[in-house]
Each structure stands twice: as structure tokens, then as C-alpha cells.
Amino acid sequence: MTVSIKVRYFASLNELLGRSEDMLEFDQALSVADVWVKATESKVMPDNTLAALNMEYVALDCVVSDGDEVAFFPPVTGGQYD
Amino acid sequence: MIKIVPEEFDPFAEVQAYQKKQQALSGKYGATNVFVGTMRDFNEGELVKGMTLEHYPGMTEKQLDAVAQEAEQQWALLDSLVIHRVGDVFPDDVLVLVAVWSVHRGDAFDASRFIMEALKSKVPFWKKEILADDQSRWVAKNTEGYL
Numbered sequence: 001m002t003v004s005i006k007v008r009y010f011a012s013l014n015e016l017l018g019r020s021e022d023m024l025e026f027d028q029a030l031s032v033a034d035v036w037v038k039a040t041e042s043k044v045m046p047d048n049t050l051a052a053l054n055m056e057y058v059a060l061d062c063v064v065s066d067g068d069e070v071a072f073f074p075p076v077t078g079g080q081y082d
Numbered sequence: 083m084i085k086i087v088p089e090e091f092d093p094f095a096e097v098q099a100y101q102k103k104q105q106a107l108s109g110k111y112g113a114t115n116v117f118v119g120t121m122r123d124f125n126e127g128e129l130v131k132g133m134t135l136e137h138y139p140g141m142t143e144k145q146l147d148a149v150a151q152e153a154e155q156q157w158a159l160l161d162s163l164v165i166h167r168v169g170d171v172f173p174d175d176v177l178v179l180v181a182v183w184s185v186h187r188g189d190a191f192d193a194s195r196f197i198m199e200a201l202k203s204k205v206p207f208w209k210k211e212i213l214a215d216d217q218s219r220w221v222a223k224n225t226e227g228y229l
Binding site for chain 1 (some may be wrong): 140206
């Protein structure tokens, strides 16, 4: 069983990693947190990082499937309010 | 309707054109609430001369649509229009428009406020500010909206 997924990084995470996406292949069930470890070679995940699976927010223990798109990004800042 | 736009837009012309086009509204709406968010030239004590608004194409629209649908379920709205700018923006540029139409004003006021607050906490947009000395920084937090 080979699972292929796309991993995307936005805003400050894109800058931190120096790239906007990775294609990943693996042959065992991985959670979103495992995907981060594998894709970033165990880089420490910045505090408050959010994750999405196929464009819906998910918890880091959510398991990914073949063809999924996983995204990591910092908290959204639609604007300063004051 | 939800729109993400990479160029300047006139929020009032958009409201007028949309309202005219939505014939189902004719004769039915008693209240229109329009919120326009504009870029300032200062933030956290510093002058800001420009900003880049990044988004997640696909997810941004999906989440914005979900917010608008939630508002339509919670309040008796007849229609709504949300337009958000992305890309490079400058002070006085319009960043966001939220317009809602309802029979009575309460629903229009409340739903409009709900959409803005939900947008800022759930919809993937990120701001990178360019300061007067050309240094740039990511806006890291949302502060209270009613100070």
C-alpha cells in the first residue's frame, strides 16, 4: 500500500521551511503530526500551528489517506481589529 | 456570494451592482448592512507602508462560504455578499466588504458582525506588513475589535 499526498505550507511556515509544498509517499498509516515530522525531517513545529486536511481544519492526530492534501499554517490574521 | 479579488475594488459600486442584479431581493428587504474594512498606515506603534495578503486558494473560499452559510442559518438573511482582497495592498485600499440584506435591521447588524468576526478567526488569510524602513513582519495576532 503506497500512499501519496501533497503537503503545503503557508505564510511564515513557508518562509521557515523555504518551500511551499512537498509531495510525500509512504507505506504505512500516518497522522497529520507524522506527516509534519516526515516532511520537515523532524523540525520543531512552531506553537499554534494549524493543520488542514483537504481544506478542512483537523486535529494533528487525524490519519491521512492516499490523494489527500495536508496543509500547515500559522493562526489566521484577517486583520488587526483595533 | 463570495469573491476573492487580486485587484482594487469599489465596495459601494459592488453593493449597488449586486443588489440590482438580485431580483429576488426586490420589494423584500428592509435592511442592508454594509461593513468595509480598509488598510491603515500604522499598526502596533509603527508606520506601515504596504502589506501582502496571502491566502490558501480553495480553502479560503470554502471556509468563507461556510461562514456565510452559518450566518444564513442563524439569522433571517435574504442575501449576503463578501469580497476580500488578496495580494499587495496599500493604505486606504479596501481589504474586505461584508454586505447583508434582511427584512429587519437586527438580523442585518448581527449577521454582518458575526461574518466579520468568524472571517478573522477561521478563514485562512495572512498579512505581511512592510514597514517604513522596508523591514517586513507577519501580523501575528488579532486584537479585540471594539476598543
